[in-house]
Amino acid sequence: MSSDEHAIIIGASHAGAQLATSLRQSGWTGKISMVGDEAIPPYHRPPLSKGYLNGDKHSDELLIRPAAFYEKTDVDLLLGNRVTSIDRASKTITLHEGATIPYSKLALATGAHVRKLESLPGHGLGGVCYLRDLRDVDQIRCYIGTGKSAVIIGGGYIGLETAASMRKMGMNVTVLEALPRVLARVTAPEISAFYSRVHAEEGVRIITDAAVEGIEGDKDVRAVKLADGTSIPADVVVIGVGVIPATELAEAAGLDIDNGIVVDEFARTSDPDIVAVGDCTNHYNPIYGRRLRLESVQNATDQAKVAANTLCGKLEAYNALPWFWSDQYDLKLQIAGLSQGFDRVVLRGDTESGRSFAAFYFEGDKLLAVDAINRPKEFMMARRALSSGQVADPAKLADESVEIQQAFS
Amino acid sequence: MPLVKFVSFTGEETEVHVSAGTSVMQAAMDNGVSGILADCGGACSCATCHCYVDDAWADKTGKPDEVEEQMLDFVMEVKPTSRLSCQIVVEEDLDGLVVHLPESQI
Numbered sequence: 001m002s003s004d005e006h007a008i009i010i011g012a013s014h015a016g017a018q019l020a021t022s023l024r025q026s027g028w029t030g031k032i033s034m035v036g037d038e039a040i041p042p043y044h045r046p047p048l049s050k051g052y053l054n055g056d057k058h059s060d061e062l063l064i065r066p067a068a069f070y071e072k073t074d075v076d077l078l079l080g081n082r083v084t085s086i087d088r089a090s091k092t093i094t095l096h097e098g099a100t101i102p103y104s105k106l107a108l109a110t111g112a113h114v115r116k117l118e119s120l121p122g123h124g125l126g127g128v129c130y131l132r133d134l135r136d137v138d139q140i141r142c143y144i145g146t147g148k149s150a151v152i153i154g155g156g157y158i159g160l161e162t163a164a165s166m167r168k169m170g171m172n173v174t175v176l177e178a179l180p181r182v183l184a185r186v187t188a189p190e191i192s193a194f195y196s197r198v199h200a201e202e203g204v205r206i207i208t209d210a211a212v213e214g215i216e217g218d219k220d221v222r223a224v225k226l227a228d229g230t231s232i233p234a235d236v237v238v239i240g241v242g243v244i245p246a247t248e249l250a251e252a253a254g255l256d257i258d259n260g261i262v263v264d265e266f267a268r269t270s271d272p273d274i275v276a277v278g279d280c281t282n283h284y285n286p287i288y289g290r291r292l293r294l295e296s297v298q299n300a301t302d303q304a305k306v307a308a309n310t311l312c313g314k315l316e317a318y319n320a321l322p323w324f325w326s327d328q329y330d331l332k333l334q335i336a337g338l339s340q341g342f343d344r345v346v347l348r349g350d351t352e353s354g355r356s357f358a359a360f361y362f363e364g365d366k367l368l369a370v371d372a373i374n375r376p377k378e379f380m381m382a383r384r385a386l387s388s389g390q391v392a393d394p395a396k397l398a399d400e401s402v403e404i405q406q407a408f409s
Numbered sequence: 410m411p412l413v414k415f416v417s418f419t420g421e422e423t424e425v426h427v428s429a430g431t432s433v434m435q436a437a438m439d440n441g442v443s444g445i446l447a448d449c450g451g452a453c454s455c456a457t458c459h460c461y462v463d464d465a466w467a468d469k470t471g472k473p474d475e476v477e478e479q480m481l482d483f484v485m486e487v488k489p490t491s492r493l494s495c496q497i498v499v500e501e502d503l504d505g506l507v508v509h510l511p512e513s514q515i
Contacts, residue, residue, distance in 0.1 A: 021441075025443070044450040044451075046449075046450065046452065047450075064438070064450070065438055065439060065441075066439050068439075069438075069439060069440070069441055072441065073441065297448065297449065297450070298448060301448055323455075325449060325452060325454040325455075327452060327454075332453075332454070332476065334454055374476075375479075376476050376479035376480045377479045377482060377483070380456060380479070380480055380482065380483035381483060384483060
């Protein structure tokens with residue numbers, strides 16, 4: 001490539017930050033610009049529902065790299081900017097203030113938008129919040145404090161992490177889950193029951209099968225009303241009911257979309273000069289043999305490395321094992337692999353008392369995933385085994401007298 | 410500001426000054442020291458910020474806790490001085506700290 005080429009990255013979060021860094025490491029000598037709609041450089045999002053929410057961490061401490069790092073590596077940060085369109089014919093993007101910038105290569109790292117419950121009565125009241133970026137949490141922080149009441153709508157990871165953080169701050173917390181159990185979309189019933197137990201032990205009220213009828217209040221929220229007539233007092237409501245991939249720009253530009261921006265194993269979209277990375281992509285995973293859309297730091301980071309190589313002309317297929325983590329109270333949950341499609345769960349340790357066990361998900365004889373709670377060894381071993389295709393022995397996994405390493409061959 | 414010296418697997422040295430209270434992992438990230446991936450950003454969840462504390466400093470940096478110890482069991486080429494660099498916080502008493510980086514994190 002020549003040094004007058006220009007790579008533009010749209011989106012400045014985990015995927016964008018990694019892509020900019022990896023482009024330089026992969027030998028991109030041209031210009032790099034990264035456009036982000038927020039005013040600060042890319043930052044770690046996982047602490048938003050934890051250390052940043054409860055005030056332990058300042059926004060400066062969340063930065064993935066300091067602003068000086070981008071200067072040093074000659075990456076132009078176009079912060080506080082929104083891209084309004086992509087013109088693939090002229091290979092330009094247009095910013096919201098009207099500037100048009102030419103690109104040689106374009107990377108879409110547009111992430112996802114929170115799913116909004118805009119038709120819910122009372123949705124517009126003060127104190128009704130979402131949790132996706134720093135600005136969302138800044139807003140939530142205006143309404144929280146010891147002794148105040150919070151209602152969390154959605155018993156997924158975001159909802160439960162938020163509940164734990166608020167409970168630790170001495171708030172009264174209720175979690176409303178529409179399905180019969182929390183974490184229903186992502187874990188086995190045993191794990192849902194475990195998280196419900198721990199949250200109850202910590203003083204959080206979880207209501208499952210909850211049908212939210214509306215949010216009540218005058219200017220600010222006062223209560224959340226359920227269909228059965230229950231009214232739950234609330235100073236703040238946090239809605240965490242999932243995300244939608246941010247595909248608008250790609251779609252308007254005529255790129256292939258199917259539950260995310262469709263990319264190949266090299267992170268290329270249907271336009272060879274445009275790659276896409278992170279939460280916004282629909283990509284093929286060879287370990288599971290199907291297309292996936294993942295909402296995770298791991299996917300953002302690993303796919304960005306693949307895309308950087310692609311833009312530098314080095315084609316290396318994306319084949320990473322998905323993994324995740326979630327910290328709540330003293331629970332360190334580490335997840336390796338994807339459990340969807342499991343027909344059996346093998347437990348190592350006791351889910352009904354205590355706070356340490358691992359759940360191994362199988363489809364037939366094939367290990368799919370592990371949820372490891374305060375079990376770093378089981379997580380690390382399973383991550384290695386799943387990546388390298390080792391076979392797991394369910395009987396040995398269930399037997400705590402057998403070293404975890406001995407359960408794999 | 411305390412000084413931290415990173416020594417890459419091939420012997421290349423990088424010296425960086427960091428604010429007290431910064432982790433060794435973040436010091437590497439902030440200064441573009443390669444050889445540390447830090448996928449989880451310091452949550453002690455990924456074990457991709459593995460380093461070896463120089464023998465002369467091993468006592469001063471302390472010992473890993475149980476979680477870190479269990480994670481370290483599975484890193485590449487673990488040694489008695491292995492640590493996850495996100496778990497070492499640089500205070501004034503670690504001014505001059507030397508850490509060595511492994512050949513590979515994963």
